[in-house]
Structure formats: structure tokens, C-alpha cells
Amino acid sequence: MLEIKNLHASIDGKEILRGVDLVVPTGEVHAIMGPNGSGKSTLSYVLSGREDYEVTEGEIIFDGENIVENAPEERAAAGVFLAFQYPLEIPGVATMTFLKAALNAQRKARGEDELSTPDFMRRVKTAAEKLNVTQEMLRRPLNVGFSGGEKKRNEILQMALLEPKLAILDETDSGLDIDALRIVSEGVNALRSPDRSMLVITHYQRLLDHIVPDKVHVMSAGRIVRTGGPELALELEAKGYADYAGEPA
Ligand code: ADP
Numbered sequence: 001m002l003e004i005k006n007l008h009a010s011i012d013g014k015e016i017l018r019g020v021d022l023v024v025p026t027g028e029v030h031a032i033m034g035p036n037g038s039g040k041s042t043l044s045y046v047l048s049g050r051e052d053y054e055v056t057e058g059e060i061i062f063d064g065e066n067i068v069e070n071a072p073e074e075r076a077a078a079g080v081f082l083a084f085q086y087p088l089e090i091p092g093v094a095t096m097t098f099l100k101a102a103l104n105a106q107r108k109a110r111g112e113d114e115l116s117t118p119d120f121m122r123r124v125k126t127a128a129e130k131l132n133v134t135q136e137m138l139r140r141p142l143n144v145g146f147s148g149g150e151k152k153r154n155e156i157l158q159m160a161l162l163e164p165k166l167a168i169l170d171e172t173d174s175g176l177d178i179d180a181l182r183i184v185s186e187g188v189n190a191l192r193s194p195d196r197s198m199l200v201i202t203h204y205q206r207l208l209d210h211i212v213p214d215k216v217h218v219m220s221a222g223r224i225v226r227t228g229g230p231e232l233a234l235e236l237e238a239k240g241y242a243d244y245a246g247e248p249a
């Protein structure tokens with residue numbers, strides 16, 4: 001599904017990714033852990049195609065194709081989903097309306113017809129029920145006044161509707177409270193599927209108590225420096241990242 005080869009990327013002329021090698025097979029959930037500043041978020045942005053990053057070397061093979069030159073919309077249409085770390089608040093737009101626009105934008109990019117309103121409503125209802133999102137929340141303006149947990153729920157709902165082949169969740173180091181942690185874990189576990197890969201980026205081991213990954217990778221100074229099973233997360237929790245301090249990029 002995803003194979004990253006010797007990926008180097010810079011922002012404002014500063015090299016942050018310094019030769020990332022990573023393989024995520026179809027159907028697997030992999031975690032990336034690592035100290036602050038090691039390039040975890042940068043990797044997620046580069047995978048999603050954010051244009052302020054320059055890929056200077058290497059390949060991102062997704063579904064057999066090198067997508068390094070592809071625009072973010074093309075990647076999204078092909079099935080790459082990056083969860084938003086800092087969800088947008090849009091006062092005038094109901095959450096439901098936003099979700100419909102997001103889904104139809106993806107369909108348009110794929111050359112598919114817009115969903116009819118009944119079809120869309122059916123899909124939202126199914127996904128919302130599974131994730132405990134209330135109808136009331138769907139009618140409220142997008143993210144306005146949502147708690148941290150509600151924003152997370154909404155993000156996971158968006159992911160469920162878009163049915164990505166590769167979902168990337170970058171969980172900021174700062175603020176997953178217990179509620180949000182549970183929502184993210186349940187959402188990820190509910191969306192595990194033999195034809196979907198997930199990359200869960202986290203600074204903390206505790207998320208991985210709930211989402212048991214197939215593999216754990218350690219990132220340090222812009223590279224993947226170690227790969228192991230779920231037990232690696234426990235080892236990191238016990239020993240910290242001192243062994244992986246490295247030079248910040
Ligand atoms: P992590 O998510 O692992 O904490 P990041 O990917 O956010 O790490 O950051 C990696 C490094 O890139 C850090 O040293 C950070 O300061 C640097 N960095 C991030 N964005 C920029 C930028 N716009 N300009 C220069 N350096 C940046």
C-alpha cells in the first residue's frame with residue numbers, strides 16, 4: 001500500500017526529512033513515535049502533499065504509483081486522508097453540510113457523480129451511529145464550540161465517510177485528554193479493515209494501549225531509526241527517547 005524510499009524533504013531550505021524508509025502493507029496499522037522535533041508531523045504533511053514542503057529526493061509509492069509529484073487533491077482522491085490537527089471552525093456552515101461538501105469534492109476528483117441527499121444522509125447516519133455522533137452535533141456549525149472530544153469525533157466521522165485507503169492521524173503531543181484518546185482509539189479500531197492502512201503518529205505510548213499497532217517505528221532526526229512490534233512502544237515508555245535524541249534537523 002505505502003512504501004516510502006529514501007525520502008528527503010525541506011521547508012524554507014531547511015532539510016527536515018533525511019532519508020525516511022518505511023513500508024506499511026495493506027490492512028496494517030503502524031505507529032510512528034519519536035521525540036519532539038524529529039519530523040513526525042512533517043512526514044504526515046509531506047505524505048498529504050502540502051505544497052510548502054519540497055521533496056528533494058526519494059519516492060512515495062502509494063498503491064503502486066509514485067505520488068511525489070501529485071497535488072494534495074489528487075492524493076485525497078486516490079484515498080490518502082490526513083486528519084486535521086487543528087480543526088477549522090466555520091461559523092456559518094453546519095457540520096453535515098461540510099461533510100457533504102468534503103465527500104462530493106472527493107467524488108468529483110474521482111470523476112464520480114455527486115451523491116443524492118438521501119444517499120448522503122444514509123451514509124452519514126450509519127457512520128454517525130457507529131461513532132456516537134449525535135444528530136444534534138451534525139446540525140451545529142462546524143467545530144464551533146465543540147469540545148476537544150467532539151472535534152475528534154467529527155474528524156473520525158469525516159474519515160469514516162471518505163473511506164480512505166491510507167489514513168494518517170497525527171496526534172499532537174499536547175492535548176489528547178482521556179475522552180479524545182478513547183474516541184480516536186475506538187474510531188481507528190472501528191475503521192481497521194483488510195483493505196485500509198493506517199499510520200498513527202504519536203508522542204505518547206498511552207494511545208497505543210488502545211490501538212494495538214502491527215508495527216511501531218521510531219523516528220529520530222528525520223529518519224526511521226528502529227522498527228518493532230507493539231512491545232517497542234512499551235520499551236520507549238519505560239526508557240524514554242534518550243537513546244534517540246539525535247541532532248534536531
Ligand atoms: P515532530 O512532529 O516530530 O515534533 P515536526 O515535523 O513538527 O516534528 O518538526 C521537525 C523539525 O522541523 C523541527 O525541528 C521544527 O522546528 C522544524 N520545522 C517545522 N516547520 C518548520 C518551518 N516552517 N520552518 C523551519 N523549520 C521547521
Ligand code: MG
Binds near residue numbers: 006018
Ligand atoms: Mg539519504
Ligand code: MG
Binds near residue numbers: 040041042172173
Ligand atoms: Mg508533531
